Amino acid sequence: MLYRIVISLSCMALLACGSNSAVQTPRYRAGGGSPNADDAFVLQEGRVVIFNANLTMKVENAxxxxxxxxxxxxxxxxxxxxxxxxxxxxxxxxxxxNKALKALKGEGKIISKTVSGNDVTEVYHDYEIRLENLEKSRQRYLELLARAENVEATLKVEKELERVNGEMDSLKGKLQSMKHLADFSTITIDIEPRHKPGVVGYVFVGLYKGVRWLFVRV
Structure with missing residues (x-):
């Protein structure tokens, strides 16, 4: 009898994990309505969006x-x-x-810049629901474990508990990582040094300045 209950709970847990209902969670997303591209990222409710900025910059000294x-x-x-x-x-x-990107403008020449947002709201909510359902299954297994009458039944319930706990730990890790990346935007910069002219280069620079000076004088 206990074995059949364990099997039933396992099936219910798997079906529950596929639920598509959602719980609203405030996060960041790209906001519309701003004419200034630098101000296009604003806080809005109900979305989980991961922003990444990629820049290429020329700087004097890395x-x-x-x-x-x-x-x-x-x-x-x-x-x-x-x-x-x-x-x-x-x-x-x-x-x-936005403020961090603006601050970078004074630190070198920006060759290119792209900012992208990955909306992971549905995935995040799905993980939340699956975690909630797994927690309910875990509580039921704990109740069954307390009522187990022999070693065989105990081992079967403990095996299911181990599986559920493993899935819960995995989901918690994914949620934590996703939340962190939504709370903290990532900025990656490819650094290009400003090339200074060599000896020959300085000769040509000098000639150019001299010729320009003569034309200005004339």
Missing amino acids: DTFNVRLTEIARQHEGYVVKLGSESSTFRVRAQHL
Whole structure:
């Protein structure tokens, strides 16, 4: 009898995990209505959106630039993911993404910039519902475990509990990661050094300035 109950609960748990109902959760998304592209990302209710910005910048010195990136991240409640001579990545609070991007304008020449938003609302809500249903199944298995009358029944229930706990841990990890990436926007910068002319280059620069001076004089 207990075995049949365990099987029934397993089937119910699997069916419940496929539910499509949703629970509203406030997160960040791209907002419309702003004529300024730099102000296009605003806080709205009911969406879970992960924003990523990718830039290519020319800078005078990569080390000095990375020091400034660390300061910009801290000023916007974020943190550094990695710093390098060719590429650096940091995260800022999603509501500060626009300000952080504006702050970068004064740190070098922006060659290219793209900002994308990945709306994961439905996936996030689906994970929440699956986690809630698994928690209900877990409670039922715990009740069955308390009523188990022999070792065989106990082992069967414990096996199902182990499976449910594993699925719950996996979903919790996914939800936590998704929430973090929605709360903190990621900014990745490809760094290009400003090339200074060599010896021959300086000769041509000097000639150019001299010729320009002569024409101006004339």
